[in-house]
Amino acid sequence: MSSHRRFNPLTREWVLVSPGRDQRPWSGQVEKITAAAAQSYDPACYLCPGNSRAGGARNSAYTGTFVFDNDFAALRPEAGAGEPFEHELLQSQPERGICRVVCFSPRHDLTISRMSADAVRGVVDTWASQYTDLRARDFVRWVQIFENRGEMMGCSNPHPHGQIWATSELPNEAVKELAAFENRSTCVLCEYAALEARRRERIVCENTGFLALVPYWAVWPFEILVIARRHVADLESFGENERGDLAGIMLEITRRYDALFGTPFPYTMGLHQLARTKWHFHAHYYPPLLRSATVRKFMVGYEMLAMPQRDLTPETAAARLREIKPAI
Numbered sequence: 001m002s003s004h005r006r007f008n009p010l011t012r013e014w015v016l017v018s019p020g021r022d023q024r025p026w027s028g029q030v031e032k033i034t035a036a037a038a039q040s041y042d043p044a045c046y047l048c049p050g051n052s053r054a055g056g057a058r059n060s061a062y063t064g065t066f067v068f069d070n071d072f073a074a075l076r077p078e079a080g081a082g083e084p085f086e087h088e089l090l091q092s093q094p095e096r097g098i099c100r101v102v103c104f105s106p107r108h109d110l111t112i113s114r115m116s117a118d119a120v121r122g123v124v125d126t127w128a129s130q131y132t133d134l135r136a137r138d139f140v141r142w143v144q145i146f147e148n149r150g151e152m153m154g155c156s157n158p159h160p161h162g163q164i165w166a167t168s169e170l171p172n173e174a175v176k177e178l179a180a181f182e183n184r185s186t187c188v189l190c191e192y193a194a195l196e197a198r199r200r201e202r203i204v205c206e207n208t209g210f211l212a213l214v215p216y217w218a219v220w221p222f223e224i225l226v227i228a229r230r231h232v233a234d235l236e237s238f239g240e241n242e243r244g245d246l247a248g249i250m251l252e253i254t255r256r257y258d259a260l261f262g263t264p265f266p267y268t269m270g271l272h273q274l275a276r277t278k279w280h281f282h283a284h285y286y287p288p289l290l291r292s293a294t295v296r297k298f299m300v301g302y303e304m305l306a307m308p309q310r311d312l313t314p315e316t317a318a319a320r321l322r323e324i325k326p327a328i
């Protein structure tokens with residue numbers, strides 16, 4: 001295969017694919033492997049049950065999931081005055097929001113991949129009730145649920161947790177995707193899911209409710225897109241079974257990721273949902289690892305100045321994730 005560009009119809013951006021370059025020697029930075037946390041309770045962890053956090057608040061003795069307002073919230077719910085208008089080249093807008101932290105488990109030493117199916121289902125239920133609570137606020141237009149996992153992604157605490165930022169404006173990624181859903185007569189993800197289900201070469205795993213695949217236009221080496229099989233907009237429109245299926249596919253994906261390089265796999269993942277008819281629920285997994293537990297993909301140079309580039313083809317990445325036998 002020769003070098004070519006691939007088009008991302010969700011963002012209308014291109015990615016450069018240069019197959020065959022992935023075997024080149026690497027003498028750059030090597031990441032250190034972070035071992036999984038050893039104890040199920042860490043007295044120094046601000047997320048463990050019963051411990052106190054910055055600012056003095058204390059976590060309850062929770063046994064499932066636990067949600068609290070971020071003590072260092074990037075956004076406040078109160079309306080601010082905003083910046084004064086000076087010049088059209090110095091534009092700003094006030095932004096309001098609510099930032100929360102979601103502990104996935106009382107166990108300090110677990111990751112999603114090592115939790116039980118019931119426990120992961122509990123996380124999905126918590127996300128659903130948080131989504132419903134937050135989107136009901138009069139100023140909230142977007143609810144970003146996400147997980148940033150692993151030191152490589154800048155996450156300092158191994159305790160399994162994620163965050164939710166609910167904002168008064170649509171963030172950049174949402175704006176791009178909304179345009180893709182709105183400016184098309186048929187739903188882009190309904191059509192794409194059907195196409196990939198027929199072709200099969202980029203599918204990683206699937207269940208009744210969801211399809212997990214390395215998208216044709218993937219930027220990150222082992223990027224995964226999770227698509228709901230039904231045209232559902234958000235967690236609120238899920239049926240009982242779909243909640244369980246989302247938990248199931250998340251478990252399957254993270255177990256495969258961990259097995260790939262024999263290391264707790266770092267990633268950023270998040271749900272993209274919006275209560276609109278022209279929106280199709282999906283989730284993105286963006287993991288940085290490239291060819292081992294210690295060699296990551298850097299988005300620098302050409303990527304920062306021109307466009308993203310990848311060496312490993314999405315088809316090869318999908319085949320490797322599909323064929324790997326999850327450890328658990």
Ligand code: H2U
Pocket residue numbers: 046052053054055069070071072073101148154155156157162163
């Ligand atoms: P990350 O490690 O994924 O960044 O998430 C930890 C979040 O927890 C982070 O956003 C918050 C930080 O602001 N935090 C608290 O709310 N209270 C604390 O006592 C420490 C950290």
Ligand code: ZN
Pocket residue numbers: 041042045046047048049107108159
């Ligand atoms: Zn902990």
